Amino acid sequence: MNEALLEVNNISVSFDGFKAINKLSFSIFEGELRAVIGPNGAGKTTFMDIVTGKTRPDAGEVIWGEKNFSLLNRSESQIAQLGIGRKFQKPTVFEEQSVYDNLLLALENDRQPLSVLFYRRNQSDDAKIEEIAAEIGLADRLERRAGDLSHGQKQWLEIGMLLAQEPRLLLVDEPAAGMTLEERDKTVALLRRAAKTRAVVVVEHDMDFVRKLDCRVTVLHEGSVLAEGSLDHVTENQDVIDVYLGR
Numbered sequence: 001m002n003e004a005l006l007e008v009n010n011i012s013v014s015f016d017g018f019k020a021i022n023k024l025s026f027s028i029f030e031g032e033l034r035a036v037i038g039p040n041g042a043g044k045t046t047f048m049d050i051v052t053g054k055t056r057p058d059a060g061e062v063i064w065g066e067k068n069f070s071l072l073n074r075s076e077s078q079i080a081q082l083g084i085g086r087k088f089q090k091p092t093v094f095e096e097q098s099v100y101d102n103l104l105l106a107l108e109n110d111r112q113p114l115s116v117l118f119y120r121r122n123q124s125d126d127a128k129i130e131e132i133a134a135e136i137g138l139a140d141r142l143e144r145r146a147g148d149l150s151h152g153q154k155q156w157l158e159i160g161m162l163l164a165q166e167p168r169l170l171l172v173d174e175p176a177a178g179m180t181l182e183e184r185d186k187t188v189a190l191l192r193r194a195a196k197t198r199a200v201v202v203v204e205h206d207m208d209f210v211r212k213l214d215c216r217v218t219v220l221h222e223g224s225v226l227a228e229g230s231l232d233h234v235t236e237n238q239d240v241i242d243v244y245l246g247r
């Protein structure tokens with residue numbers, strides 16, 4: 001396997017004495033698609049909060065990239081700048097703007113405020129936006145108002161907005177929730193495509209969706225890794241059956 005892109009090492013965090021994350025250690029590798037599953041309260045969201053700098057762990061290390069940067073004591077925006085993008089469960093696109101303008105705004109995010117002020121549409125942005133729109137299946141919806149998109153399309157648009165910032169790691173929280181079966185299948189294809197050129201971590205409860213992702217799975221339970229491997233491997237694990245699947 002490649003070098004670890006992200007390594008969480010022995011991290012713990014308590015809320016009012018309750019250990020939400022308990023000596024959690026695992027790694028994500030460059031260009032890897034990984035599913036993270038586990039029962040409610042297992043610590044999946046808290047794990048993402050720690051990686052993105054929203055929550056500070058009480059102990060442990062979070063190490064990023066080949067230069068082994070510590071992500072602790074870095075702000076959320078610094079961590080985003082280092083190449084970690086996060087997709088929250090609810091889509092947060094600019095409803096009044098077109099799909100094109102939403103993607104443009106995401107591209108502009110990287111630029112200096114002054115250049116945004118004097119912005120003119122240019123060919124390289126057009127090409128980039130068309131490329132992303134094709135990747136997220138919205139190539140024929142560029143002029144559509146984002147608020148008029150379906151729930152699934154909004155989710156894809158937001159993933160596209162994150163891709164515009166060229167993250168090396170994309171964290172995606174429960175993408176399948178609220179989607180039709182057809183939208184789910186398209187989302188699986190989108191995430192699998194996205195993971196060809198960057199690492200993608202997907203937190204998801206929907207087992208059918210996770211099976212279709214066809215990737216390595218990490219099972220969390222009580223803030224630690226309970227099992228890891230292929231979905232078949234972890235679903236045969238008696239501990240996983242006891243705490244998660246058998247309920």
Ligand SMILES: Nc1ncnc2c1ncn2[C@@H]1O[C@H](COP(=O)(O)OP(=O)(O)OP(=O)(O)O)[C@@H](O)[C@H]1O
Pocket residue numbers: 015016019020038039040041042043044045046047
């Ligand atoms: N800011 C907070 N303050 C207090 N308790 C918290 C906080 N954040 C998380 N917790 C608690 O930590 C535990 C882990 O929560 P977390 O949201 O990470 O689990 P999860 O695996 O994402 O669950 P779900 O599948 O329900 O989203 C839960 O018991 C939760 O109530």
